[in-house]
Amino acid sequence: MPQCKFFRECRSNAVIQIPHTKMALCKDHFLRYIENRVKKNIEDNHLIDFQNPKEKVLVAISGGKDSQTLLTILHKALQGRVALEALYIEVGITPRNYSYDSAIIARSLCEKLGVPFHILNVKEHLGFTIDDIHQLGTYIKKGKRNRKRNNYRGECSYCGLLKRYYINYFAVKHNFTKVATGHNLTDEASQLLSNFFSIDIELMSRAGPITLRDVEGLIPRIKPLYYIYETELIMYAYFAKVEHLPTECEYATDSPVISVKKSLEKIESFRRGSMMNMVRDFQKNLKPILAETITEDHQIVKKCSQCGMTTYLDMCSFCTTTNRLKEQMKQFHILEE
Ligand code: SF4
Numbered sequence: 001m002p003q004c005k006f007f008r009e010c011r012s013n014a015v016i017q018i019p020h021t022k023m024a025l026c027k028d029h030f031l032r033y034i035e036n037r038v039k040k041n042i043e044d045n046h047l048i049d050f051q052n053p054k055e056k057v058l059v060a061i062s063g064g065k066d067s068q069t070l071l072t073i074l075h076k077a078l079q080g081r082v083a084l085e086a087l088y089i090e091v092g093i094t095p096r097n098y099s100y101d102s103a104i105i106a107r108s109l110c111e112k113l114g115v116p117f118h119i120l121n122v123k124e125h126l127g128f129t130i131d132d133i134h135q136l137g138t139y140i141k142k143g144k145r146n147r148k149r150n151n152y153r154g155e156c157s158y159c160g161l162l163k164r165y166y167i168n169y170f171a172v173k174h175n176f177t178k179v180a181t182g183h184n185l186t187d188e189a190s191q192l193l194s195n196f197f198s199i200d201i202e203l204m205s206r207a208g209p210i211t212l213r214d215v216e217g218l219i220p221r222i223k224p225l226y227y228i229y230e231t232e233l234i235m236y237a238y239f240a241k242v243e244h245l246p247t248e249c250e251y252a253t254d255s256p257v258i259s260v261k262k263s264l265e266k267i268e269s270f271r272r273g274s275m276m277n278m279v280r281d282f283q284k285n286l287k288p289i290l291a292e293t294i295t296e297d298h299q300i301v302k303k304c305s306q307c308g309m310t311t312y313l314d315m316c317s318f319c320t321t322t323n324r325l326k327e328q329m330k331q332f333h334i335l336e337e
């Protein structure tokens with residue numbers, strides 16, 4: 001490894017060469033480099049309002065590499081200037097002790113940093129878990145029923161829906177002003193390209209380091225790691241010794257976005273900086289144009305007829321989906337009538 005770029009200051013050899021810039025850095029300068037890029041994103045895109053005394057940030061924490069690293073960097077970046085708390089959504093995944101171990105690791109980091117830690121248990125609110133949804137999927141497949149006819153979309157799709165809903169529910173209830181998630185540049189570039197393949201202009205126009213900025217009842221979502229590659233996060237977690245769950249969830253499946261991600265990583269290997277350029281140029285040049293094409297109809301905000309939460313429909317997709325799942329679970333005797 002060559003010398004660190006700031007050798008005069010640190011007198012150290014490099015431990016890493018930043019893949020997209022080829023800059024060689026020692027451990028301390030690498031950690032600082034990532035933290036500074038996160039701070040720059042927070043400042044440039046006004047992710048956090050340091051002037052607002054009521055600003056309160058909720059980090060959605062899962063025990064995984066991204067959210068554990070996000071909490072570590074955010075805690076350092078905010079330096080107590082803004083209230084910061086963490087929420088773990090217990091969705092009930094028992095294989096490989098996944099939910100149990102994730103919660104322990106998430107709590108342990110919060111205790112180490114002195115960040116208030118909350119758990120919301122989905123079973124207590126909804127009456128069923130992701131394990132129950134998995135069981136439903138197994139019965140549907142065993143019964144050789146057509147998955148499509150039963151509208152069964154797979155565990156990850158439901159898990160994402162439940163988490164998004166309850167994170168916002170908790171944030172509204174406890175007066176948080178921002179919800180921070182651990183999405184990184186590699187995730188965002190992959191999602192952007194997938195939405196492009198299906199020409200989903202509405203989803204594309206919503207992409208960005210801050211979303212839902214002006215929708216009453218939906219707490220703005222911020223992505224402080226928006227311009228950090230996944231490979232950089234892995235290295236940060238390694239060098240900063242950020243504890244995270246190494247186990248993969250048993251229900252994880254390769255979604256179409258994962259295939260796009262693998263292809264993008266290949267492109268990045270011979271055209272370095274591709275993902276960064278794509279996401280940056282999209283934000284700067286294409287997003288403002290797309291945002292103008294979204295019609296008024298899509299923007300009308302209503303209250304869900306069942307749960308009262310903010311939605312663009314008469315009944316929110318959470319209530320529609322969970323009502324249907326409950327009915328199906330009763331048919332298969334997973335839930336009592
Ligand atoms: S892999 Fe899928 S089911 Fe498992 S925690 Fe992640 S989103 Fe949920």
Ligand SMILES: [Zn+2]
Pocket residue numbers: 004005006007010011012025026027028029
């Ligand atoms: Zn150095």
Ligand SMILES: [Zn+2]
Pocket residue numbers: 304305306307308309315316317318319320
């Ligand atoms: Zn609802």
